[in-house]
């Protein structure tokens with residue numbers, strides 16, 4: 465269903481090792497489901513017990529982390545031995561990581577409550593304990609620790625040379641089961657190109673998703689209307705749920721129905737963004753976006769939901785790794801660059817431009833602008849400039865491991881055009 469490249473890359477002689485992830489639907493039997501649910505519960509049990517110990521220990525021994533394993537819990541609570549031991553160890557490792565991050569700040573990880581917990585666990589590949597078994601074209605299984613053979617829907621093939629690292633089993637809100645498998649794969653290092661002929665710029669736009677500098681790759685509200693209508697249905701069903709008695713049979717049925725709608729919306733959005741990012745990364749050599757902080761923006765402007773559910777951040781992410789796979793780059797322009805206020809024709813800054821203005825006319829040269837389109841044209845100019853400077857080897861520019869071309873910040877309010885003028 466999805467394929468992502470994690471940022472981690474490591475050099476191994478000529479080849480480069482990258483992480484690949486694939487997700488498949490699985491259909492466990494009732495017996496297997498019960499064991500999976502037990503495993504979720506045991507992971508929660510281990511998390512809560514070890515967390516309690518660590519918090520107590522930290523109070524007495526300031527700054528020290530207690531590093532106990534689930535072994536002593538197993539002695540007192542034999543039911544823990546019924547489930548996959550790697551799942552419990554991974555819980556412990558995740559907990560340690562969370563403690564190391566939060567304890568120094570005077571905080572602690574949260575205890576996990578039944579029902580509100582994430583329904584997943586992760587196990588590791590050791591000596592073929594996880595294995596795909598092909599029975600026929602239509603019948604495939606995955607062998608998993610403790611669970612044995614679980615029916616898997618292999619909607620796409622897994623290259624033989626990929627090495628499995630770990631597997632995460634999860635249950636969605638509507639009661640479907642999925643497994644996501646992480647592999648190590650060796651690839652030829654992709655030479656990043658230094659010549660960029662076809663370049664496009666995108667900017668975030670309301671109420672649709674993006675506008676492009678060329679105007680050919682815009683997404684309009686029409687394109688995502690299906691998403692809005694699903695969203696309306698979710699609100700309606702949610703209202704029904706709020707009138708039902710908590711815990712009744714109707715209540716759970718309704719909760720499942722809502723979960724299914726959420727999953728449908730998220731799957732369709734993901735699919736839509738995958739197609740768009742594939743098309744764009746095939747067509748262009750480089751793509752330019754603004755380095756906006758989506759969290760800040762949604763808070764400051766009360767966009768809240770729209771910024772997130774439109775998945776602008778998701779799109780940027782997909783673009784960066786798809787471009788990277790093709791030796792292309794995503795350019796992030798500094799967020800202090802005045803992309804909306806600058807006239808793309810004469811570069812005069814319109815200081816009086818308000819957030820609510822959709823259109824404006826430049827006082828200096830008389831060009832009439834659509835605000836969003838003008839901003840993308842400025843981004844395109846600025847981005848092309850950055851690409852030129854990078855191609856000529858300027859040292860303030862660097863390529864991140866996820867394929868994003870960024871500029872080292874000199875001071876927080878510097879924008880690159882000002883800095884250039886001073887050089």
Ligand SMILES: [Zn+2]
Nearest residue numbers: 807810826829
């Ligand atoms: Zn102008």
